Amino acid sequence: MSTPVRLDKYLADMGIGTRSEVKTYIRKGRVKINGIIVKEPDIKINTISSEVYFDNEPIVYETVEYYMLNKPAGVVSATVDNHCETVVELIKSGRNKDLFPVGRLDKDTEGLLLITNDGDLAHRLLSPKKHVPKVYYARIKGMVTKEDVETFRSGIQLDEDFITLPARLDILEAGDISDIKVTIYEGKFHQVKRMFEAVSKEVLYLKRLSMGELYLDESLAPGEYRKLTEYELNKLKGNE
Template structure:
């Protein structure tokens, strides 16, 4: 009984030992996998049987994720030296010298119409304020648009805004970023963009504009009415040049009675100190007793020309208002109000001076 019991006990007690002996016998034919507690993590590139050269694990040298990666160039276990800035600069200079004498290679254009230059016509019209691109395409479909005197019938036509002349319904389109305004100048405002004496001037009405504007012609300080502001230098020059004879219309308040031949005298010419001055049109607009409101149209632009003509004829002006400058009329625009000219008005101005 004791011997059998002791055998069972000895078998239980030597269970782990028997397993170890079995593992050793099985491991004689093949290598045994190390247990987790027996695994070593300091083996890798640059390590020896006794351990790593530097005393640090291979994971710190790129053997595991997170460590610096090693380059395979220049031998196993070595890192490639970083290139200096001087080396990179010399390399770039050699490359420039190598390709300095070679011509630029023109790559083929792979999309339709890429070989054409300029902007699409409907885009130019849309930027000029003729509506959306679809609306501008409808203008082209209606044969209302012409380029350099030729009516455009196909969509997608390209133009050069700097060179080509574009017209809609016979009126020139301002294809560039020009601005055109009409101001109803009040009395007492100086016709300059800046005034060194601090008086109210035209520049006070356009201080918030991104581009610099300048006035077209002048009005006397006490004269009210239409004055144009723009950044289109050529248009402003032609509108004030006597060669183009752009007409201006004024309403003048005078005290009568006036003779019937006053209009004929003004049209025939009034002798002034700087030569004759002639009116293109004259009529009486309103009469209230001895007070008359007369309309005078002329194409000259000399200083105080209307006031001087009527004063020389014997009728000093009490109040003067310019009601139109060429095709631009005052209408119901209030005193001191600035408004942007429409595309049609700009086209009419350009047509007036052959632009």
């Protein structure tokens, strides 16, 4: 069921401009509803059934947004920060002011990050009870061995009161610098880095590839983003 919304609020909410700016646009005849030019900013419209056009481009009313971001290094996983650029600030097309990152990646970590304003979905993905898998690619200083694979599979004690769930460690290339993939089921602070420190190795580069059923679109360069597809969203919500 849709609650009627003032036309100027509708357009402002969808990022067309400020309330005062969109009032000017409306009065200049740049807005159509169901094919008819409307010049009254205070007219009430149905957000579901009304077809709204601005400069002949359709404007669909969205209250919930979902973006896949390929997080670059040097950007912090936060909504605001006094010193560094945040992941939310990268989402230039975001229309809602309440977007936030689902979970966090370290400042120097790259890769998949979901940006949304859907608190329920975020809670489901981050709940410790759900054990949502997260897959990372990493470059490791030191030879990663089969013994490390077994150690990760057994769980690693990181704190006095925390032992990781069994993690999957796949060795892609072993050497003085090793390439690996690792799948973990929690999201503790610096967890992957701390797990390798526990086996006397150092993470040189870290990139998240997937979170649950959401996989990084490799066509996105670091810092680029796009909206989730309907298929991706349904998979993420468990509707597929």
